[in-house]
Amino acid sequence: MTSKQSSKYKKFIVGAATAALVASAVAPVASAKDFKDTKGNTHEPAIDALSDAGVITGYPDGSFLPNKTLTRSDVVKLMGKWLVSEGYKVPTDYKTNMRFKDLKPTSNDELLQYAAVVKENGVFNGSNGNLLAGDNITRENMAVVIVRAFDTVEDIELVKYVKDQDFKKDVTDLAKAKAEARTAIDVLDFFDITNPAAPAFNPKATTTRGQFATFLHKTIKTDFSEVKAPVVDVDKVAVDAAAEQVKAGAVTVARGNYATDANKLAAVQTYVTSLVTEKDVVATVVAGKTAGEYAVTLTKGEVKAEKTIAMTFDFAADDRFVTEVNALNATQVEVKFSTAVDASDIADKVTIQGTTLTAQSLSEDGKVLSLTAKEAINVSKATVVVEPIKTKADAKVKTDKYVSTITYKDEVAPTIASVEAKTGGNVATSLTLKTSEPIKATGLVKVNGTYVTPVFTDASTISVSGLALEAGKTHTIELVNIEDLAGNKTVSTSANFTVGVDAAAPAATLSAKGEKQILVTFSKSMDVNSVKDALVSGTVKDEALNNVETGAVTVVEGSKDTQFLIPVTANNVFTNKASRTLTVVLTDANKDKLGNKITATTQNITLTKDSVKPVATGYKVIKDNDGKVTSVEVNFSEGLAAGTPALPTIVSENGVAVSDFLGGFTTTVKAGDTKVVYTAKTPAPVSGKFALSFAKELVTDQAETANKSDAFNYTIDFGQAETATTFELTSANAVENVITVTFPEAVKGGAVANSATDLANYSLAGKPLAAGTTITLDSAQKVATITLPAGSVENTDQAAVFTVANIQSTSGKTLKTYTKTVGVEDNVAPVLLSAKVLDNKSIELTYSENVNLTDAVSGVFNVGDDFAITVGTTALNLAEGELKAETVSGFNKKVKITIAQGVGESATTLDLTKAIKVITKGSETANIKDIQGIVQKVGVEVKVAKEVN
Numbered sequence: 001m002t003s004k005q006s007s008k009y010k011k012f013i014v015g016a017a018t019a020a021l022v023a024s025a026v027a028p029v030a031s032a033k034d035f036k037d038t039k040g041n042t043h044e045p046a047i048d049a050l051s052d053a054g055v056i057t058g059y060p061d062g063s064f065l066p067n068k069t070l071t072r073s074d075v076v077k078l079m080g081k082w083l084v085s086e087g088y089k090v091p092t093d094y095k096t097n098m099r100f101k102d103l104k105p106t107s108n109d110e111l112l113q114y115a116a117v118v119k120e121n122g123v124f125n126g127s128n129g130n131l132l133a134g135d136n137i138t139r140e141n142m143a144v145v146i147v148r149a150f151d152t153v154e155d156i157e158l159v160k161y162v163k164d165q166d167f168k169k170d171v172t173d174l175a176k177a178k179a180e181a182r183t184a185i186d187v188l189d190f191f192d193i194t195n196p197a198a199p200a201f202n203p204k205a206t207t208t209r210g211q212f213a214t215f216l217h218k219t220i221k222t223d224f225s226e227v228k229a230p231v232v233d234v235d236k237v238a239v240d241a242a243a244e245q246v247k248a249g250a251v252t253v254a255r256g257n258y259a260t261d262a263n264k265l266a267a268v269q270t271y272v273t274s275l276v277t278e279k280d281v282v283a284t285v286v287a288g289k290t291a292g293e294y295a296v297t298l299t300k301g302e303v304k305a306e307k308t309i310a311m312t313f314d315f316a317a318d319d320r321f322v323t324e325v326n327a328l329n330a331t332q333v334e335v336k337f338s339t340a341v342d343a344s345d346i347a348d349k350v351t352i353q354g355t356t357l358t359a360q361s362l363s364e365d366g367k368v369l370s371l372t373a374k375e376a377i378n379v380s381k382a383t384v385v386v387e388p389i390k391t392k393a394d395a396k397v398k399t400d401k402y403v404s405t406i407t408y409k410d411e412v413a414p415t416i417a418s419v420e421a422k423t424g425g426n427v428a429t430s431l432t433l434k435t436s437e438p439i440k441a442t443g444l445v446k447v448n449g450t451y452v453t454p455v456f457t458d459a460s461t462i463s464v465s466g467l468a469l470e471a472g473k474t475h476t477i478e479l480v481n482i483e484d485l486a487g488n489k490t491v492s493t494s495a496n497f498t499v500g501v502d503a504a505a506p507a508a509t510l511s512a513k514g515e516k517q518i519l520v521t522f523s524k525s526m527d528v529n530s531v532k533d534a535l536v537s538g539t540v541k542d543e544a545l546n547n548v549e550t551g552a553v554t555v556v557e558g559s560k561d562t563q564f565l566i567p568v569t570a571n572n573v574f575t576n577k578a579s580r581t582l583t584v585v586l587t588d589a590n591k592d593k594l595g596n597k598i599t600a601t602t603q604n605i606t607l608t609k610d611s612v613k614p615v616a617t618g619y620k621v622i623k624d625n626d627g628k629v630t631s632v633e634v635n636f637s638e639g640l641a642a643g644t645p646a647l648p649t650i651v652s653e654n655g656v657a658v659s660d661f662l663g664g665f666t667t668t669v670k671a672g673d674t675k676v677v678y679t680a681k682t683p684a685p686v687s688g689k690f691a692l693s694f695a696k697e698l699v700t701d702q703a704e705t706a707n708k709s710d711a712f713n714y715t716i717d718f719g720q721a722e723t724a725t726t727f728e729l730t731s732a733n734a735v736e737n738v739i740t741v742t743f744p745e746a747v748k749g750g751a752v753a754n755s756a757t758d759l760a761n762y763s764l765a766g767k768p769l770a771a772g773t774t775i776t777l778d779s780a781q782k783v784a785t786i787t788l789p790a791g792s793v794e795n796t797d798q799a800a801v802f803t804v805a806n807i808q809s810t811s812g813k814t815l816k817t818y819t820k821t822v823g824v825e826d827n828v829a830p831v832l833l834s835a836k837v838l839d840n841k842s843i844e845l846t847y848s849e850n851v852n853l854t855d856a857v858s859g860v861f862n863v864g865d866d867f868a869i870t871v872g873t874t875a876l877n878l879a880e881g882e883l884k885a886e887t888v889s890g891f892n893k894k895v896k897i898t899i900a901q902g903v904g905e906s907a908t909t910l911d912l913t914k915a916i917k918v919i920t921k922g923s924e925t926a927n928i929k930d931i932q933g934i935v936q937k938v939g940v941e942v943k944v945a946k947e948v949n
Contacts, residue, residue: 035064043210046217056213066210073111073133075145079123080114086153091116100131107133123148140181140203142212146219147184156227159183162190170196177203193218235301238278242298245275246283248309256315256338258323261287268294268311315339322386322402325350329437330376330410330486331459333357337399340366340392349389352406353382353799366392376486381405383799383821396623403819405799410486414439417460419477419497421469424594428499430465432457433477443482448475459485471499506592510584510603514639515610515703516568518584524592525561534589535566541583548573548582561593574609574704581606610703614638616694616712628683629662629718634694635675636709641700642671647678653689662686669699686718727813732802734822737793739764739786739802746781746810754808756784761807764788764824765800781810791828796932798823829937830930835918836945840909842898843869843918843944849930850892853885861885863897866922866936872914876901882908885927895928916944 035051035058038044043066050056058064084090091097094116095105103115115131118124124145126132137145147158163183171189174182185201188194193215194201253259253267269285276283276298284297288308298305319338326334335350343362346369350357356374363370384406388398414435421431431447438459445454447467455463462479469475478494506524513519520535532553540548549570556563566584573580582605588597620633647665650658663682676699692715697708732741747756755761757775759768772789799821807815831848838844853861864883869876882901888894897918901908910916919941922928926935 034058034062037063038066038210041066041210043214046214047210049217050213064209066208066213068209069136069206070142070209070212071133072131072135072137072141073108075137075142076118076124076131076133077110077114079145079149080117082149083117083121083123083152084114088117088121090114091120100126100129102130102132121152123152136206138203139201139205139207139211140177140185142207142215143184143188143203144181146215147187150219150224154224154227156224158187158224158227161227162187165190170194170199171201172199173201173203177201188215188219191219191222191224193222233303235303238281239298239300239303239305242276242278242281242283242300243305243307245277246272246296246298246307246309247275248311250312250314252314252316254316255319255321256323257313258338259313264311264313265294267313271311272296272309320391320397321400325384325386325402325404325406327377327406327408327410329412330484330488331373331438333371333373333377335369335371335386337367337369337389339399341369341399342366342390342392342395345390345395349387351383351385352377352379353384354379355382376410378409378486380407381797381799382407385820400817401819403801403821405801405821410437410484410488412437412484413488413490414482414484415490415493416477416479416495419495420500421467421475421497422500422502422594423469423471424501424503424592424596426471426501428469428471429467430463431467431469431477431497433462433464433479435460435462435479435482437484440483440485444480446476446478446480469499471501474498502594503596505596506590506598508586508590508598508601508603510605512605512607513565515607516573518566518568518582518605518607519556520564520566520584520586522562522564522590522592522598524596526564527591527593527595528555528561530589530591531564534587535564535584539585539587540566540568541585543581545583568607572704573607577609578611579606579608609705610638610701610707611705612638612701613707614640614699614701614709616709616714619714619716621716621718624683627685629680629686630683631677631679632665632692632716633675633677634714636699637674638701639672639674640669640676641702641706643669643700645669645676645698646695648692648694651691651693653691658690661690671702687720689715689717691715725813726816727809728816729804729818732804732818732820732822734802734824737788737825737827739788739822741784741786741804743782743784743807743809743815745813747777747784747815748808748810749777749781754806754814756781756807761805762786763801763803764822765797788824788827793824793827796824796826800824826930826932827934828930829934830928831937832918832920832940832942834945835942837910837912837916838896840912841907842896843910843916844888845895845897845918847893847895847928847936851895851936852929852931853887853895853927861927863927866920866926866928867897868919868921869899869910870917870919871911876908878908912946916946918942918944 035047038047041047047056047064047066051058090113094112095109097116098104099116099119103112105112111133115124119126150156151158163186167190169186169189171185171194174185177185181203185194185203249271251267251271253263255263259267265285265287269283272283272285272294278300281298281300284299286295286297287293288295292312293308293310296307296309298307315338321338323336323338325336328334333350333352341362343366346360346362350360350369350371352373355377357371358374359372361370362368382405384402384404386399386402388401391397391399414437417434417436419431419433421428423429441456445452445462445464447464447469452464452467455465457463474496475498476494476496478492479490480492481489482493483489504524506522506526508523509521511519511521518540520531522531535550535553537550538547540550542548548568551567551569554565554567555561556565568582583602584605586598586601586603588600590598615637617635617637619635621629622631622633624630645667647667650661652658662680662684665678665680667676667678669676691713693713694709694711696711698711699709700706701708727744729741729743732739734740741756743756749755749757756777759773759775762769762775769786770789770792772792774787774789776785777783778785800823802820802822804815804818809815828849830851832845833848834846835843853863861884862881863885864878864880866885867883869878869883876899878899878901882899884898884900886896886898888896899908899910920936920938922935922938928936
């Protein structure tokens with residue numbers, strides 16, 4: 001068969017498809033003129049054209065089988081071969097790196113090769129990671145494959161091009177196709193590769209060989225010259241890629257979230273810079289509008305992209321400080337730390353001026369210390385001190401000392417925080433209520449409008465029993481006339497609640513706890529009495545189901561009533577056997593707190609004779625705040641029997657026996673202890689290495705047949721004798737704005753680094769010392785006298801935070817930062833701010849602060865020596881008694897001055913047609929002073945306003 005093909009068609013045959021897109025799916029035997037089954041077929045023109053072009057061939061029997069359905073593996077092979085013919089390589093790892101989950105190294109080798117090629121080049125992506133080789137290819141997937149193929153070979157983007165075109169779509173069932181296929185079908189529709197006369201595309205139908213030939217033939221004949229190869233803006237690609245790299249995250253910075261904004265920003269900038277790997281892309285970070293958010297600008301050339309990320313800040317490894325101290329309510333205070341602290345070292349570490357703290361507890365994570373005040377907290381600028389506390393990670397390292405001030409008064413009335421009522425059936429008989437803060441054990445309680453009798457379990461918890469609360473209904477509880485510990489009262493507060501139903505039976509499991517204890521663990525919190533009554537002696541049986549004597553059951557501390565220990569008290573349990581399999585009878589008398597019973601059952605538990613000697617597992621040297629060794633702890637592998645272990649023999653690193661090491665030790669062990677504590681009689685600093693030898697049978701375990709420890713030795717390195725590199729300041733005092741700082745040793749002074757006379761090494765009330773402050777050292781260079789200049793203290797403060805840092809002793813030691821409080825007094829003179837005429841003899845003056853008048857005679861003050869008044873260019877000549885002053889009722893910052901010179905027509909008055917000025921004069925004896933006795937500022941000139949009514 002001959003046909004005249006256009007040059008465009010031949011160009012595509014030669015340049016784009018000579019590798020035979022479908023040849024790999026057919027046997028290359030029959031030619032078009034020999035096909036016995038294509039005559040009159042609707043796809044005959046396409047089959048003939050592709051056959052004449054050498055793109056496809058038929059089967060050995062002379063058929064083409066145009067109606068045969070193509071499988072997904074057929075398409076993978078033909079597309080793969082086509083890509084290889086176009087210069088694409090088969091990946092070398094095609095047999096070891098499966099591109100599809102349902103292929104194996106033992107799969108058809110040809111299929112593995114071409115599956116790797118098509119997947120790597122984005123022509124065939126599979127379904128949910130699977131190839132599904134034996135499945136038929138649908139028409140919608142055929143469209144996707146053809147469009148991808150031509151995109152890949154021609155380096156164009158057909159989908160993108162068509163998306164921007166405005167055209168009338170012929171395909172009527174596009175909505176039936178999957179989303180990805182719709183855009184590919186649009187491509188075939190736009191270029192009339194689909195058949196406008198048959199508008200139904202049938203995307204979910206299968207594809208035959210003939211259909212594929214027609215679609216391919218039409219696609220090859222299509223002129224894609226208007227579809228430009230995409231112009232790649234390499235700068236935009238780089239910036240977009242960098243934007244994908246920038247993610248929210250956490251950074252470590254000194255003081256964590258309490259770091260300065262500048263330090264946080266610097267840490268985030270470093271973090272973002274580390275994320276961006278695109279060459280020449282610059283990332284700039286600024287703080288966002290919301291705390292914790294940062295705006296990132298990415299630029300390369302003229303291209304810019306912006307992205308906002310959320311960041312969190314982790315504490316640095318060496319952060320050991322108090323982050324905040326807050327009063328939660330009238331009697332509860334919370335101290336938060338940046339790192340976990342040692343629970344054994346929290347006693348008496350926190351003080352609040354004017355408040356007595358009576359109890360403290362530490363959170364499970366060791367970072368929150370809760371304290372209770374004896375009386376309601378009502379303080380203003382009270383000094384808060386948190387002394388250094390040992391950290392949980394290392395007892396040798398303590399938190400930084402914290403000094404600040406707190407102002408707090410509880411003015412919030414208590415409310416209901418939560419109500420809980422539960423039942424295992426249909427009716428709850430009790431409830432538990434928690435208030436928003438501790439309250440006094442007074443007031444009334446109503447449930448569903450009826451007064452009930454409350455039980456104050458603790459200051460914040462009320463329990464009510466004897467109720468009948470139906471599940472599935474809404475109930476109301478009301479508190480009447482309750483009062484918190486600060487005296488804030490609530491006349492009435494109420495809350496609605498429903499009854500929770502928990503009818504699930506608790507489950508129990510058994511485990512061995514040592515050789516003669518059985519641990520019973522329940523899945524729910526249990527009624528303690530029911531468990532103790534149910535697990536009485538006789539519930540444990542031996543192998544012959546005889547009773548085994550047991551002791552009283554105890555609740556495991558901290559288990560929230562879910563774990564109970566049954567002690568086996570029978571003698572000679574392991575006389576003839578190394579292990580015993582016992583049976584525990586668990587009756588339904590075991591109930592949870594709602595009365596739900598366990599399912600009656602028996603369980604076996606194997607107890608094994610303890611024949612293992614207690615072994616020392618390590619030691620710990622305990623030192624006090626001064627670095628003195630107070631004790632040595634030796635830990636053991638199991639609980640020990642009560643006793644008094646022998647003292648170790650001690651030899652120095654020079655081989656000399658030490659008989660009076662730390663004045664000797666005392667020790668005792670209580671039953672169950674897992675360590676022996678040797679307490680020093682005379683604590684002292686220790687340096688160097690010492691060998692401690694512990695005798696055989698030092699300790700005994702609690703086994704039925706007691707096991708005793710073997711002899712063992714420890715060489716303990718107490719470290720080198722420390723040369724102090726720091727020193728501490730213990731106190732500083734202030735009198736009349738002169739602060740005296742006494743150092744324990746001579747310090748540097750003068751114009752040198754770390755000088756005690758350098759103002760930069762001190763701060764007061766959170767600010768640097770004022771300019772004009774003088775600091776001098778005594779002749780021994782141990783006492784610094786700091787004199788605050790006049791005008792440097794605006795308000796009297798008996799607890800101004802005073803900090804000293806960065807000072808060195810003459811021997812080179814550095815002062816540990818000192819932070820405490822001192823009292824300072826207002827030394828700022830009152831300043832005349834304004835003046836206005838009241839009448840032709842009187843002027844009202846306004847000052848910068850409250851003022852007092854001194855030397856009054858019948859409430860009137862003589863102030864002629866305190867002011868000068870000019871009218872126009874003439875200064876009034878007024879004697880001390882010729883200018884009177886008096887206070888202005890209700891206005892402590894105002895003073896009224898009145899001219900009292902002459903009488904009648906000879907009286908001096910103000911010429912209100914001229915400019916009038918008031919100028920302050922005076923000395924230390926001036927009559928106008930502030931409440932601290934500081935005279936008004938001299939030389940202040942103000943123009944008098946004339947607002948006479």
